[in-house]
Amino acid sequence: MDHGHAESPRAAQDEQELTLGEKLFLRETIKGMAIVARHFWKNLFGFRDNTTEVLDRKGTGVNLVTTINYPEEQKPYPPGYRGMHRLVPRVDGRPRCVACYMCATACPAQCIYIEAGEYDDQAIEKYPVRFEIDELRCIVCGFCVEACPKDAIRMDTGTHAPAVLSRPLAVFDKEALLGGAPVELSSDSMTYRAPLKTVAPMGSNEGGKKMGGH
């Protein structure tokens, strides 16, 4: 280590004596200010790096400064960015979630709280009565999205969890999470069949008639 260090040009430079001009500082200060001024003018009238997309650019083409005036101006997140969760609705607006607890099981931060309930009149009878995510505890790993067998939870909102003024406000409930484009999958056929609920005592013949199928 020492050996390498001693031989590096940087080290040699460090050991150089400062010249008189450098010792006086004034000349060096002016040189520094010149660099700052160059960037200032360049930013003000020059062209910004056009690979950077900016949402909602303020100003009308004149302002080509590379610096983004966050939060008035925002860069879009890249595709696949794990943002704020949402509970995906079905076309009828109910959550796709069936309260299977897979996300809560996979979540390393244990920040998903679910209470399951039972529909009386739906073919898929299980649904979340409560579904809450504590976005402060969430480590944004996306395991919940991976774990979900129903494509019912996504992090595709493109926004991040908002700043809040107190901790309880960071716990988002079902109503707050449910939203965005509805999703239907071909395997969802089960959703739309008649609720095959019967109440005992059921006679054997009746049972035979109740069966649909192909």
Place this chain on the structure above:
Amino acid sequence: MTTPTVPVKMVKVEVDGVAVEVDARDNLIEAARRANKHIPYFCYHPRLSIAAKCRLCLVETADMPGRLQAGCQVRVKEGMKILTNTPAVKENQRGVMEFHLINHPVDCSICDQAGECKLQDYYMDYDHQPSRQRTYKLQKPKREEFGPMVVYDAERCIMCTRCVRFMDEVAQEPQLAVVNRGDHSMISTFPGQPLDSNYSGNTVDVCPVGALLNTDFKFKSRVWFVNKSPTVCNGCSNGCNTYVESRANVLYRLLPRRNEEVNEVWMCDEGRLTYHATNEARVEWARKGRADAREEIGPALAIDEAKRLLAPFAGKPGVAIWISAQCTVEEAQGALTLGAQLGATKYLIGGKAAGKGDEFLVRADKNPNRRGVELLAQAAGVKLESGDAEGALNGVSALIAARTDGLANHLSSLERLEVIVALAQNEDAVSRLAQVVLPINSLYEQAGTLINYYGRLQRSWPATQAPRGDALPGWSWTGKLGAALGGPAAIETVQELFAQAAAKVPALAGIEFEKISEEGQVLPGLLPTEFPKRAPHPAPVAAV
């Protein structure tokens, strides 16, 4: 259940080359089990008749190569070579799994069985390939309420008929049957006859898949979230061995735990519901004051208040100790010790009202430890009076109740008592009347021992660790109360308390709390000569 009179005949067999000696009555599945090999099965159940319906257990034997035989149906014979791993066996297992899954809805995400489902396990172990089904699956009723505790999903059913055989052979109340044929077949109750047997919950346990579910547990929790701890059901004096499943301080369900001499592997529906009293309507905080004047004051002040109220009565006639037969041995011992210290003149044994019993598991006495309380009182030399009797509280002016079960029958007498100190688990009329209420743990929340109707000492392990208010085991409160009233320092551990009881009761002599096994042990000199007709029990003492 009686000890076999004929000595067990053993035969030598080989399972996949491993030589092992097995009982001549074993089938191939059990023989393989003894050699640590697993033959998968759905319909076989060691305690039910053989149906040989699922065909998953097929294996080969060396003397008939290429001919698959049902491992559940075929018995071992001397020199048999069982092959559980041949290509033919593997191919059958894969094919059978595919067959069982052809019309299966695979709705594991809304199925409570997920996590303890044989179909899931065996799919992973023996099938593990995508479905080749390209047409619609057969649709069947998905939510048939068979009875008060059981709901049936015909699509998940694999028609193993375990549930039917259980009702026919073990519960001996044939309430289920197979209806229709082929892939349309399903399980049904009879017209006008729901599945309302007191043993219906066991059909859920024997069902290897999620076709039968317990409505009491349905959607309450995923099975992998709960912790299991061994305990004893407090629903009746049979003391069925159970597991209680809990998370934080909420209990979710009771499941039977195997004990050949108490409950085999079954339990009754009433017993399954006994955990509710631990979750609901609990007395949580130590308090003083009656009805609306009550005030939660914390354990230390509550003890002070109880001391202030009880001290004037110490050594005077009119102090009564009420011991519920729901108390553990240790709680009853604590109450008796406190009674002796105060010079109590009356000891009453209370408990839940007697109900219906049967010839199998359910006993009419709905209290798990009447035998234990009686033995302790006898050893302490006190006369236990029945708390059921009319006017049982006559002549009493101060009452200490170790659990309040049965006390509510004496409300008018209670109202005229000068002092009531109640160790109460649940809110009831008595907890409203008492001047001091000390919250106690339920049986499922504490370590303790119970003695069942035929004198079997059994232990329970606490299920939940999260504290519930000020609740403590009953013996802890009586100890603190005794110390406050000038007695010896309170005993801190259940082990010491049991040792104190064991030193007095001859039947418990030499038994150490920590050495009581999960099966418990029969206490000497207590076994009756006769048992209910079908009740599992140890060998009775021969009548001399």
